[in-house]
Amino acid sequence: MDSTYLFNESGILLTIFLIAIPIIVASLIVLVKTYAILNDYRKKKNLEQFYERLKRLSPEEIERLEQRKKELSFSLSNKELAGDAPPSDSRGLIDNISHEEDIRFVPSKKKSQPRPFIEPGLTKLILWYLGCATFWLLFGTTVGEYLGIKFTAPDIDHISWLSFGRLRPVHTNAVFWGWSSLAMLGLAYYVVPRVSNAAIASLRLGYISLICVNACVVLGSLFLMAGINNGGGEYREYIWPAMALLAAGVVLSLFNFIFTIGQRTTKEIYVSNWYIISAMMFLLVIALVAYVPAWQSGLGETIIQGYYMHQGVGMWFMLFCLGLMYYFLPQQLNKPIYSYGLGILAFWTQILFYKLIGTHHFIFSAIPWWLQTVAIVGSVGMVIPVIAGTTNFLMTFKGSWNKLSGSYTLPFYLIGIIFYFTGSLQGTAEAFRFTNLVWHFTDFTVAHSHLTMYGIICFMLWACIYTIVPRLTGKEPPQIAVGAHFWLALIGLLFYTVPLMIGSTLKGLMWMDGKPFMDSVVMMAPYWLWRAIGGTLMWLSHLLFAYNFYVMINRKREVVIPASPIAILKSKEELEKQVLTF
Amino acid sequence: MKFFNDHFKLFGTALGLFVGLTIVVAITPALNNQENNAPLPNAIPLSKDAIAGKNSFIANGCVACHTQQVRNVDMDKMWGSRPNIAADYAANTRIDLWRNTATLMGTERTGPDLTNVGTRQPSVAWNLLHLYQPRAVVEKSIMPAYPWLFKVKDKVEEGETEVIVPEPFRKGVRGKIVASEEALQLVAYLQSLKQTPLPDGKVTPDFLYQKELKTAGSAGDGANLADGRALYSTHCQSCHQANGEGLKGAFPPLKGSPVVLGDDLELFVTIIMKGYDARPEYAVMNAVGTDNKLTPEEVAAIINHEKTSWGNNAKTVSPEEVKKIIDFIKITTEQ
Structure with a gap:
């Protein structure tokens, strides 16, 4: 096939355009930062020259300067109006003044907001959820990293429990159910009671739910490695007893949340709760449909598989994370969401269109042709909720772009939003019949799932975690480590996905040309190596994240001598209390 | 709006919409397919060994890299003589109480499609050696090796199959390398993977997106000769x-x-x-x-x-x- 022909295909052009967006944004951020550093450097140079001149000042010049200084330093005594009374700030308008004298290599970012009142019991529960999630992130991506290495070194081990086919689902399921799902549930335990303005119904149910989900991942992973799986469908590899534990966990938390919403003291149900509760209900429906054997003989299994895998990502992870975004983004920007109505439009259209697109994983297969066409139409319909969501988030950002450079959480939000746009629309482009021809069955699918599950879901979850954990514990992570986490994850993701997408396009074209299959495997070797390198960067960023999380929950409190009037009075009060108890 | 402020109504509607669509796009087509589908009359059911081999294929997650579907597009011609139809998968039913149906159609083709591998590569010797160490036969292969499906023995007993492994791939293994029962079953399964010819009178579906033959300009200078x-x-x-x-x-x-x-x-x-x-x-x-x-x-x-x-x-x-x-x-x- 002619390569120029390829660039006439709208699906391909669309994808190239979409991939260019995050790269351009990242380059812009780098450019702005570099420019600032250069500017600083130039100013320093000028300063040095100025000092040189200072050394050679003549006595007359000095005298003139002294004279002028005297004139300029004339001032009123400040007592002309007030007399001798001490100054007062009766409304507390002047507060939290920060001083910045020297240029720092790591610019200091805005500190997290003071801790709102959260029940200590709930704080502990949320931290348990997030802690377990962090563990599964490390576990799951260590496995993923190892699998990536196996593409370039297939003989690295010969142990049955670690062979590629068995480990691959261990990786995907651990990051799905262990990391993302637990992190989402944990964050929901913060969001749902807060937007309902009510206490959580039951902490106990929360803990049982946590145990269920953890048990599901432990049990499921062990089964997979021992060679016991559900028969092949992606993300449906856990056998039903393991999956039943997950469902039980979600049911418990769902009841917990619905009771909490039932006791809400606000009239409206905030849109976050729409998304979160729906995601949980839908996951249960999906899991039930996927694990009930009644309609799964022959191709029925494949139709249900297409339904399951896509509803799993779109109706559970995506919907849930959007719900979290509708709370955390306005919170962090300290302004209301741009349009509540757009959020509602996105909600209903997401349900309608996302529902239809499952079978686009099996285009040209023996599945009924009309069902494939419906899937393609649904994929195009997804443009509506995606654009509605992206517009809403970006318009909320509007006017606050200056906050971006001063915050260590906002870049995570922004990248999450950008990948929400590009990753989702890339899915639409992939569903066209021609692009499917080139890309289906190749590593392009792997690249796409990482752009979305990692670029969207992980970045959004990290944004939320960095937002609330310091508020819950009052301890902040080291900013340099957060910055390193962000850049390693973003650059790693691009190194991972871009070579895979290029390589897999070439691979698809070779297949269409009827080249021997082995040639396409040999051709992919360098691209697989790049994938392993990108994967390593991503994995390193997770180590940093785990470290940051540890610091946020466990950092030793610095010895602080109270300085502000509030702190002085408070410590005096505490001191007196202690005296009383002695 | 009042409606949106009642959590039962709101969540009930969302759930109803979701379940309704699920029935339309997933459950009904699946059930419909199941009812109006049967294996081709001349299809050969899997032997006992092949069934055991299929279980081993599932357990080892081979579907992660190997598809079993010839799509109705020209590029898939190399994997079978005709596109797969629904009837090809009709014989698949639930495996057992614990595990679901496995059509094994797959979504990744990191390795070759296996729909017709029984016809393409039926040699037992080749398949066993390839399982023991893929790179012994296909130099650039990235498939995992499955040495745990083989035993090392001093003497090959009657009824056992020895695998002759070239010296560089023995990795210090002394003695005879003998295929285990599981390895032989797995090969039996691979050998059984053959496309069933359509019964007489049934129209074979076309491969779509045929390559246009380059006729213009090639004046018999060997451009059209097979490579x-x-x-x-x-x-x-x-x-x-x-x-x-x-x-x-x-x-x-x-x-x-x-x-x-x-x-x-x-x-x-x-x-x-x-x-x-x-x-x-x-x-x-x-x-x-x-x-x-x-x-x-x-x-x-x-x-x-x-x-x-x-x-x-x-x-x-x-x-x-x-x-x-x-x-x-x-x-x-x-x-």
């Missing part, structure tokens, strides 16, 4: 190797081979079309030409590639000569 190297790579290389030297004790060399260099074209073509089992020191060769429906032009291209590569330097043949012999073989086989 011998590519065909060799697809059909012959996994046994006879890229360097034409074969594998000692398993697959004979073509470099310097009297059949390849000799003038007995009839023998040469017959081996390609009908297979070969005349030499006990080597594994049986299957009917590569017939199994893969190679045309006389393609067979001639392969023969010429073999006659002129790796230092071989023999007179090439024309497709017409080959066609004559193939036609003759067809007549004699039919009789």
Whole structure:
């Protein structure tokens, strides 16, 4: 096939355009930062020259300067109006003044907001959820990293429990159910009671739910490695007893949340709760449909598989994370969401269109042709909720772009939003019949799932975690480590996905040309190596994240001598209390 | 709006919409498919060994890299003689209480499609060696090795199958390498993967997106001739190797081979079309030409590639000569 022909295909052009967006944004951020550093450097140079001149000042010049200084330093005594009374700030308008004298290599970012009142019991529960999630992130991506290495070194081990086919689902399921799902549930335990303005119904149910989900991942992973799986469908590899534990966990938390919403003291149900509760209900429906054997003989299994895998990502992870975004983004920007109505439009259209697109994983297969066409139409319909969501988030950002450079959480939000746009629309482009021809069955699918599950879901979850954990514990992570986490994850993701997408396009074209299959495997070797390198960067960023999380929950409190009037009075009060108890 | 402020109504509506759509796009088509579907009348059910082998295929997650679906697009022609239809998967039902149905259609083709691998590569010896160490037969393969499906013994007992592994891949293993029951079952499953021909009278679905034949401008300068190297790579290389030297004790060399260099074209073509089992020191060769429906032009291209590569330097043949012999073989086989 002619390569120029390829660039006439709208699906391909669309994808190239979409991939260019995050790269351009990242380059812009780098450019702005570099420019600032250069500017600083130039100013320093000028300063040095100025000092040189200072050394050679003549006595007359000095005298003139002294004279002028005297004139300029004339001032009123400040007592002309007030007399001798001490100054007062009766409304507390002047507060939290920060001083910045020297240029720092790591610019200091805005500190997290003071801790709102959260029940200590709930704080502990949320931290348990997030802690377990962090563990599964490390576990799951260590496995993923190892699998990536196996593409370039297939003989690295010969142990049955670690062979590629068995480990691959261990990786995907651990990051799905262990990391993302637990992190989402944990964050929901913060969001749902807060937007309902009510206490959580039951902490106990929360803990049982946590145990269920953890048990599901432990049990499921062990089964997979021992060679016991559900028969092949992606993300449906856990056998039903393991999956039943997950469902039980979600049911418990769902009841917990619905009771909490039932006791809400606000009239409206905030849109976050729409998304979160729906995601949980839908996951249960999906899991039930996927694990009930009644309609799964022959191709029925494949139709249900297409339904399951896509509803799993779109109706559970995506919907849930959007719900979290509708709370955390306005919170962090300290302004209301741009349009509540757009959020509602996105909600209903997401349900309608996302529902239809499952079978686009099996285009040209023996599945009924009309069902494939419906899937393609649904994929195009997804443009509506995606654009509605992206517009809403970006318009909320509007006017606050200056906050971006001063915050260590906002870049995570922004990248999450950008990948929400590009990753989702890339899915639409992939569903066209021609692009499917080139890309289906190749590593392009792997690249796409990482752009979305990692670029969207992980970045959004990290944004939320960095937002609330310091508020819950009052301890902040080291900013340099957060910055390193962000850049390693973003650059790693691009190194991972871009070579895979290029390589897999070439691979698809070779297949269409009827080249021997082995040639396409040999051709992919360098691209697989790049994938392993990108994967390593991503994995390193997770180590940093785990470290940051540890610091946020466990950092030793610095010895602080109270300085502000509030702190002085408070410590005096505490001191007196202690005296009383002695 | 009042409606949106009642959590039962709001969440009830969302759930209702979701469940309704689920029934329309997933459950109904699945049930419909199940009811109006049956295996082809001439389909051969899996043997007991093949069923056990399929379980091993599932347990080891082979579907992560191997699809089993020939799509109705031209590029999938290399994996089967016709696109798969729903009936091809009709025989799949739930495995047992714990595990779901496994159609094993797959979504990744990191390795070759296996729909028709039983026809393409039926050799037991090749499959066992390939499972023990893929790189022993396919140099650049990235498939995992499955040595735990094999036992090391001092003596091969009766009824056991020894695998001859070339020295560099033995990795210090002394003694005889013997295939376990599971390995043999897995190979039995792979051998059973053959496309069932459609019953007479049923129209074979077309392959879509056919490549346009380049007719303009090619004035018979060989542009339309079959590519011998590519065909060799697809059909012959996994046994006879890229360097034409074969594998000692398993697959004979073509470099310097009297059949390849000799003038007995009839023998040469017959081996390609009908297979070969005349030499006990080597594994049986299957009917590569017939199994893969190679045309006389393609067979001639392969023969010429073999006659002129790796230092071989023999007179090439024309497709017409080959066609004559193939036609003759067809007549004699039919009789």
